[in-house]
Amino acid sequence: MAKNNSKIPLSVVGKSLPIKDAREKVTGSLKYAIDHKVPDMAYGKILRSPHAHARIKGIDCTRAEALPGVFGVVTYKDAPDLIWEAHWHNYRGHILDDRARFVGDEVAAVAAVDEDIAKQAVKLIEVDYEILPDVFDPEDALKPDAPQVIAEGNAREPFIVSWGDVDEGIKASDIVAEGSMNFESQHYAPIGRNACIAEWSGDRVTMWSSSQTPSECRDGIAMGLGVPLSKVRVISMPSGCSQGMWWSNNFQLVTVLLAKKVRRPVKIELDQRECFATVKRRHLERSRGRIGCSKDGSLVSIEVDHIFDNGGYGFKDDPGYLCADMWGKSLNGRFAVQGVSTNLVTAGCMRGVGDVTLGAFLERLLDMAAIKLEMDPLEFRLKNHIRAGDPLQQLYNTELAEDYQIPPECKDKWPQLFHLSCEALHECLTKGAELFGWKEKWKGWGKPLAVEGQKRRAVGVGTGTHCCGTEEDGGTSAIVRVHSDGSVSLSCSMGRHGQGSETTQAQIVAEALGISPDQIDVEAGDTEVCPWSHGSVASNTAYRAGFTTKSASMDARYQILEIAARHYIKGEPEQLDIKDGIIFHKEHPEQNMPLAEFMSTHQPDTLAPPVIIGRPTERMPPTITLARQFAAHFAEVEVDTETGQIKLLNYLATQDSGTMLNPKVLENQVSGGAIIGSGFALVEGMVFDEKTGEVLNPNFLDYKVLRAPDFPTQFETLFCESYDPVGPYGAKGAGESPIAASIPAIAQAVYNAIGTWLDVPMTPERVLRGLGKI
Amino acid sequence: MNNTTFKYLRPISPVKACELKDKYGESSRFWAGGTDLLLQWKEDVVCLDYCIDLSFIPDLDYIRKDSDAVSIGALTRVASIETSSELNHSLSIIREAAGELATPQIRNTATIGGNICRAAPSADMAPPLLVLDAEMKFVSASGERWVAMDAFFLDLNQTALEENELLAEIKVPIPPVETASCFLKIGRTVIDIAIVNMAARMTMDDRGILTDVRIAFGAVAPTPLRIKAAEEILLGTDVSTIDDTLVGKVSNKVGDEIKPITDVRGTAEYRREISRVLTKRAIENIIQTLQGRLNS
Numbered sequence A: 001m002a003k004n005n006s007k008i009p010l011s012v013v014g015k016s017l018p019i020k021d022a023r024e025k026v027t028g029s030l031k032y033a034i035d036h037k038v039p040d041m042a043y044g045k046i047l048r049s050p051h052a053h054a055r056i057k058g059i060d061c062t063r064a065e066a067l068p069g070v071f072g073v074v075t076y077k078d079a080p081d082l083i084w085e086a087h088w089h090n091y092r093g094h095i096l097d098d099r100a101r102f103v104g105d106e107v108a109a110v111a112a113v114d115e116d117i118a119k120q121a122v123k124l125i126e127v128d129y130e131i132l133p134d135v136f137d138p139e140d141a142l143k144p145d146a147p148q149v150i151a152e153g154n155a156r157e158p159f160i161v162s163w164g165d166v167d168e169g170i171k172a173s174d175i176v177a178e179g180s181m182n183f184e185s186q187h188y189a190p191i192g193r194n195a196c197i198a199e200w201s202g203d204r205v206t207m208w209s210s211s212q213t214p215s216e217c218r219d220g221i222a223m224g225l226g227v228p229l230s231k232v233r234v235i236s237m238p239s240g241c242s243q244g245m246w247w248s249n250n251f252q253l254v255t256v257l258l259a260k261k262v263r264r265p266v267k268i269e270l271d272q273r274e275c276f277a278t279v280k281r282r283h284l285e286r287s288r289g290r291i292g293c294s295k296d297g298s299l300v301s302i303e304v305d306h307i308f309d310n311g312g313y314g315f316k317d318d319p320g321y322l323c324a325d326m327w328g329k330s331l332n333g334r335f336a337v338q339g340v341s342t343n344l345v346t347a348g349c350m351r352g353v354g355d356v357t358l359g360a361f362l363e364r365l366l367d368m369a370a371i372k373l374e375m376d377p378l379e380f381r382l383k384n385h386i387r388a389g390d391p392l393q394q395l396y397n398t399e400l401a402e403d404y405q406i407p408p409e410c411k412d413k414w415p416q417l418f419h420l421s422c423e424a425l426h427e428c429l430t431k432g433a434e435l436f437g438w439k440e441k442w443k444g445w446g447k448p449l450a451v452e453g454q455k456r457r458a459v460g461v462g463t464g465t466h467c468c469g470t471e472e473d474g475g476t477s478a479i480v481r482v483h484s485d486g487s488v489s490l491s492c493s494m495g496r497h498g499q500g501s502e503t504t505q506a507q508i509v510a511e512a513l514g515i516s517p518d519q520i521d522v523e524a525g526d527t528e529v530c531p532w533s534h535g536s537v538a539s540n541t542a543y544r545a546g547f548t549t550k551s552a553s554m555d556a557r558y559q560i561l562e563i564a565a566r567h568y569i570k571g572e573p574e575q576l577d578i579k580d581g582i583i584f585h586k587e588h589p590e591q592n593m594p595l596a597e598f599m600s601t602h603q604p605d606t607l608a609p610p611v612i613i614g615r616p617t618e619r620m621p622p623t624i625t626l627a628r629q630f631a632a633h634f635a636e637v638e639v640d641t642e643t644g645q646i647k648l649l650n651y652l653a654t655q656d657s658g659t660m661l662n663p664k665v666l667e668n669q670v671s672g673g674a675i676i677g678s679g680f681a682l683v684e685g686m687v688f689d690e691k692t693g694e695v696l697n698p699n700f701l702d703y704k705v706l707r708a709p710d711f712p713t714q715f716e717t718l719f720c721e722s723y724d725p726v727g728p729y730g731a732k733g734a735g736e737s738p739i740a741a742s743i744p745a746i747a748q749a750v751y752n753a754i755g756t757w758l759d760v761p762m763t764p765e766r767v768l769r770g771l772g773k774i
Numbered sequence B: 001m002n003n004t005t006f007k008y009l010r011p012i013s014p015v016k017a018c019e020l021k022d023k024y025g026e027s028s029r030f031w032a033g034g035t036d037l038l039l040q041w042k043e044d045v046v047c048l049d050y051c052i053d054l055s056f057i058p059d060l061d062y063i064r065k066d067s068d069a070v071s072i073g074a075l076t077r078v079a080s081i082e083t084s085s086e087l088n089h090s091l092s093i094i095r096e097a098a099g100e101l102a103t104p105q106i107r108n109t110a111t112i113g114g115n116i117c118r119a120a121p122s123a124d125m126a127p128p129l130l131v132l133d134a135e136m137k138f139v140s141a142s143g144e145r146w147v148a149m150d151a152f153f154l155d156l157n158q159t160a161l162e163e164n165e166l167l168a169e170i171k172v173p174i175p176p177v178e179t180a181s182c183f184l185k186i187g188r189t190v191i192d193i194a195i196v197n198m199a200a201r202m203t204m205d206d207r208g209i210l211t212d213v214r215i216a217f218g219a220v221a222p223t224p225l226r227i228k229a230a231e232e233i234l235l236g237t238d239v240s241t242i243d244d245t246l247v248g249k250v251s252n253k254v255g256d257e258i259k260p261i262t263d264v265r266g267t268a269e270y271r272r273e274i275s276r277v278l279t280k281r282a283i284e285n286i287i288q289t290l291q292g293r294l295n296s
């Protein structure tokens, strides 16, 4: 593979095919979990804690159970004494225990003939709480006498990466800058609500819900209930925009437990308040640090201390700050990241986790240094960003890198690990600057492009990065089955949250097998059919699932060619090929056979048509150690210095995701990332009650996201392709770098307009405070 | 806790509606567009055992203009107001406020009466109606009465309507020609409930002396309200002599008079600051128009 980085002509990959479920979506016929029903289904409702931190001394369900129409109630007494942990430490805890750790935490659940009765019954459950001291601020929660939210203690082991010596680096620097930055908690703001339906049959359970991670969902249920994996079947349904929210969530396990107890299928549907206030959110984060550079603008030292809160049940120690790699040219570096539990609703991964926040802070440090050097931020970035072949410092400086040996048989195939495989960020920055008119618009640090009365216009540029999937919890797999009529089923565990993965994966199968993409159907959600995979997280799908999908397709292809060469077309399998659904001899194309005919013809030796089931046969290198996706955004803003309002006037998002599998799908990812990233930059933030930690804006009226009229009509995307030696046909991930580049670009533009740096979101109020007006 | 269902009643005249209200009292509610009511009911804020739907009563949805006033039926949809050609000149601020209220979907359903009767401090239709001296027609089973807009809002979510009365019409007098008005709203995003909204209206005589000044604000006190102390500063002044100092004085007066709170949309300090800014902008806008007229 390492040698194969030339582009081969492609017939299906690279085409903007419409997404597979587009018609169902626009006609409203696509079924989400909330639409799903099974016969004899009961409806569940969850009783939630009114207290931030409490112990359940007593719980009396007799009145609820006595209400006509109620099938049963579960409390912690019904839950196994088992801790389950969701994907990437996004939840760690019992399904139910005798503690409430935030306002809205699950305490009990009722199943009844309809939702109204379930709601009434929930109110009849009598709980005797012992109120415990609570803590909401992450720094307070680290203090030795702080109330302990979870048995493991509030503080996670700090995650530290360092190279060189930052103190020496600072001493050796010509200029030094220091700064800090605070981030409110962004919410996924899902437009679609989620539901879970669980049905037991004997000792096996089937669960329907919307999830980006069907396999992990199944594992979580098995872990929480203490049953073998083979007893659990998850059928994941499309989720709509998810951003990392719907993975495996505890309400799903509560549903499974409740269905078991009442011995009938149960559906629990979350309302909007529950979606916003009881599931998950982006961490509250705080960064401090310093940076040192030499006179010519080379990075000498970067040091960052970063703290983030996990809320009630998050258990993360490392929010995935791949941005450290981005500026790894720095001679010295130290990144210390600290997770901490609080009595706020659980926090976990949201799109671009770590890179959106810590990445934005790093960019701020860069800007602060560039100000002192009086250097154009574009030039500064071009000089310092990571290039292909450079070490990925974050991993390069762990023991893993030292211990890790490339297997001998992969020596020729794998690229150099712990070094960046490829990159077109440089091109993104230079071509983007040209398209945006950076040279004309950049007027110097703190200098607006134009001033009209109280309004100031200015520009900014920022970058973002993320991995292309990781292998933390296991490998990724796929199965390709070719049917007797030549049509194909791909089974690959993925999310269906609007990112179009079924379509891009089908394109990969079509390319590899030489058939038309509409001959291919994709099953992404049924764990009984799909082999294990991380699912659609960490920008995994195009890259890692794509790799296995391609490998499984190539395996199926080889099986076909092998049988064809044996019986029908004289030659070696290597001399045969498939194109447009026809198997043929490359040198004698007149020797050919349509795939459909081949698949339905009885072979002379087996007296049956062939059975073709492709599985991945190639070993995938640890992709976190080589591939990164990149974004560079350019923003022009107008700041009203009297009202503090910031308006986006012009926005350009450039992107390096390697080969474009499907340009339209990619554009969708990039523009979505830019809008949601800009939303966080400008308005999005959860509001917590100071005394109880309760979420005060659990709906779209109170929690604002950017909508069409908030985003500039002058919005463009530009793609610069690099070629990754591992990704399918050179493709890389795309979901998470675009959301990371907005805050840096907008914050810098705002700085140039008004001369101060702001915390995130940069609300009008923060603008006026920054200007000293309030 | 609320029942999960309600009885649905569909009266065919205002009087019949009021009779139903007399009968069921506090367990019943008038339903106009339902955009507020449905949410309030779902959130257990109001009791709605009996839903009295007003939307089938004929002739409560109209915008009529005669020589001295424009009358708007209480059940008129916000979307109809937004596009009404009757609401022109200085009455166009009613249209502008309607155009900034929520989304097209909500505007197609929400009514002007519902917006006012809900009596939210941030109700977008309130400031324009306050500065235009609107009159409200109340109907009950026993008759009707007129109440000035200025006396309509009593307290947070509380109006001068008696339990058994409904709002039938809003009558907006057409101001003299030498009048200019302005509506301003600030939200967190383009579509949002106001952090602050406001309207101002000024009328001058033929020498350019301000004979009538109205400034009203929303979302800065328990109810939408006129800031009379600020109006008085401007009253009787000559539009050609209004300078920054005077404008600053009026703005500061507004800042002193309002009683904003901190909520998810903004802090009290921010509301106070932008109330001053909006006052300044509204006065400058109006004075510019009036000075233009004086000079032409």
Ligand SMILES: Cc1cc2nc3c(=O)[nH]c(=O)nc-3n(C[C@H](O)[C@H](O)[C@H](O)COP(=O)(O)OP(=O)(O)OC[C@H]3O[C@@H](n4cnc5c(N)ncnc54)[C@H](O)[C@@H]3O)c2cc1C
Residues within 6 Å of the ligand: A701, B029, B030, B031, B032, B033, B034, B035, B036, B037, B038, B039, B054, B074, B075, B078, B100, B101, B102, B103, B106, B109, B110, B111, B112, B113, B114, B115, B116, B117, B118, B122, B123, B124, B125, B161, B165, B166, B167, B168, B191, B192, B193, B194
């Ligand atoms: C997503 C969303 C966004 C919104 N954005 C805005 C916004 O930007 N600005 C804004 O101002 N509002 C906004 N609102 C609030 C709401 O839409 C308006 O207040 C609307 O005008 C209410 O009208 P309605 O006809 O739906 O009232 P309803 O909900 O039917 O009634 C509201 C209240 O008034 C009473 N009532 C209604 N009509 C009468 C009558 N004729 N006589 C006596 N009592 C009556 C009802 O009993 C009820 O108590 C928003 C609401 C939503 C859901």
